[in-house]
Each structure stands twice: as structure tokens, then as C-alpha cells.
Amino acid sequence: MAKPTHRPTSAAGFFAVESAIDDLVTVRDWLRFGVSRFEAAGLVYGHGTRSALDEAAFLILATLNLPIDQLDPWLEARLLRDERMRIFDVFEKRVMTRKPAAYLIGAAWIQGYRFAIDERVIVPRSFIGELMLCDGLLPVIAEPDAIRRVADICTGSGCLGILSALTYPGAEVDAVDISSDALDVAARNVVDYHLEHRVQLVRSDLFSELAGRRYDLVISNPPYVRTAAVAAFPPEYRAEPALAHLGGDDGLDLVRRILADVPHHLTAHGVLVMEVGRERAMLEAAFPDLPFLWLDTAESDGEVFALTASDIAPKSASQRKSRSTRRNKAARGS
Secondary structure (H helix, E strand, O other), X not given: OOOOOOOOOOHHHHHHHHHHHHHOOEHHHHHHHHHHHHHHHOOOOOOOOOOHHHHHHHHHHHHOOOOOOOOHHHOOOEOOHHHXXXXXXXXXXXXXXXXXXXXXXXXXXXXXXEEEOOOOOOOOOOOHHHHHHOOOOOOOOOOHHHOOEEXXXXXXXXXXXXXXXXXXXXXXXXXXXXXXXXXXXXXXXXXXXXXXXXXEEEEOOOOOOOOOOOEEEEEEOOOOEXXXXXXXXXXXXXXXXXXXOEOOOOOOHHHHHHHHHHHHOEEEEEEEEEEOOOOHHHHHHHOOOOOOEEOOEOOEOOOEEEEEHHHHOOOOHHHHHHHHHHHHHHHHOO
């Protein structure tokens, strides 16, 4: 039996822990305890969960090797003492270290797909995964079967590149990152999904090592957080690699580079899909001639955009304005 790593040294603290482990018997008991503990500690969320309740549920289910999206069937389940000790331990680690829950578990999920992670990569939470898996890209990809080449720029754990391969079974994917550490994590996930023959990992500073390659789909969730905001991060976000967040003074340093280079890497009917967080207004002000099509999800509004190759290709301002008007009307269904 693994020994808990966060046990109090005082006698009073020891007996309080033993009392909790003895008195809290069911999953429901531990769920309530976790919420109270996390609220009292002032934890910050956003790495796949949005509240103390979600965080406690995730840690309990993952620790017990239960499906992370099925809480209700287990609420009244009585737990073995060893299980209770493991839950207490992971709760205490979350409070004491302030590390995101996914790092403590060693895995994160996107739309039900599991990805191994550690502190070498950002915790996966991109909205692009939902768009791909739930037909959210149909407004710009009318023929999914025609997708043959995909690039995932700033792949991190490899999650979006892998989801691309699963969504477009006829496609080959280049999963690109500047960090060799991140690519080591991505390699494990590629193997876990048996996609070594279709997903190629490429160490590259954006498109620098992709000369001559063109893609039907380029996806990217690049660093887009402003430098000042990164400096003010709470501990949970500071636990992630700074390289995965830093987007420069206005958050758009890498976004600008991608927009400048991507026209040379899209096929004639290619599409760029990129996540930029809450920088929509800044982006539209910086690129007033680009007809961004904003793709919303169940939990995001105006954080992911799409552009086609023809949108990005050089053209007159009047042509861009006309195209933007048509695309906005189409997005509204008018």
C-alpha cells in the first residue's frame, strides 16, 4: 500500500486525518469533503475543471480508476480504507502543491479521449478538440474525407494532432513543437493510440522546418497570453511551462507569425483553425482586413477562428470586406 505523502506531524493533526479517513465512507462523503477543503484553500481552476465540485469529482474518479464522466452511479459506493487514504492524499497534494489536478493524476481528457501528461507540457484544454469531434468545423470543411494532410502547430502533448488523425482517418498529420520535452510526451500519446504510421512529430519553430509542405488543415493553439498576465498567474498556471503561455506584450506574437507564414503552407482549399483565448478584439484590430469566422463551442465564445486559404491570400480591401460580410451572414444563418 502506497504511503500518503502529506500527513501531519502533530498528534492533533494525525488524529484529525485518521478521523476523516474513518468517518468519510462513501464517494459522496469524500466529494463534499473535497469541495470544502478546496474552497477553504482558495484553489484556482481552469485546467479541465471549472469549480471545486468538478475538481473533487475528477480527482476521486481518476484515483479510483472509474470513468471520469460517470459520477452519479458511484455516489453511494462505500470505499475501502486504502481507497479513502489515496483520495485524502491526492486532495492534500492538490492543496499543498497547488499543481493542476491533471499533473497529479498524470493524465488529461478531451471529449473523452485520455492523454498522458506531465509538467513538461501544458494541460490540454483546447476548444479545437470539441470543434473537430462534434462537427464544429463543418462551416469551413464541407468535405472531411478530402482532408489528406494536417499540421498541428504547437502540439504540446500531441492531443490535437492525435484527434485530427482520429477525426480524419485518411489524413497524415505533422505534430509540430519547438520543445523537445513536449515532443517526448507527445510521442508516448502517439504510441498509446497506435498512430505512429500517421502522426509524425516534428521539432520546429512554427513552420521553420516545414519548407515545401502544404496542408489541407492547419490547426494551432499557440501561446497567446500577454506577458503581464503571465507574470500575475496564480500557482496553478505557473506550474505549466511558461513557453506554452507567453505570447508577448499583446499576446499575439506567435499568432502574427503563423498568419504571416501559413499562406505558404495551405493547399488551394486549405483551412487554418486557431485558438486565441480572449484576444478576439485585439486580433481583429490588428488584422482588420481578414474575415475571421469565429467558431463557438459549448463553453467558449469567440476564442477560436477559421480562415480559408482564399481568405488569407492577398486581395484588395473591397474584396475582403465583401467576403467578410458574406461569411458573417453565413455564420448567423441569415
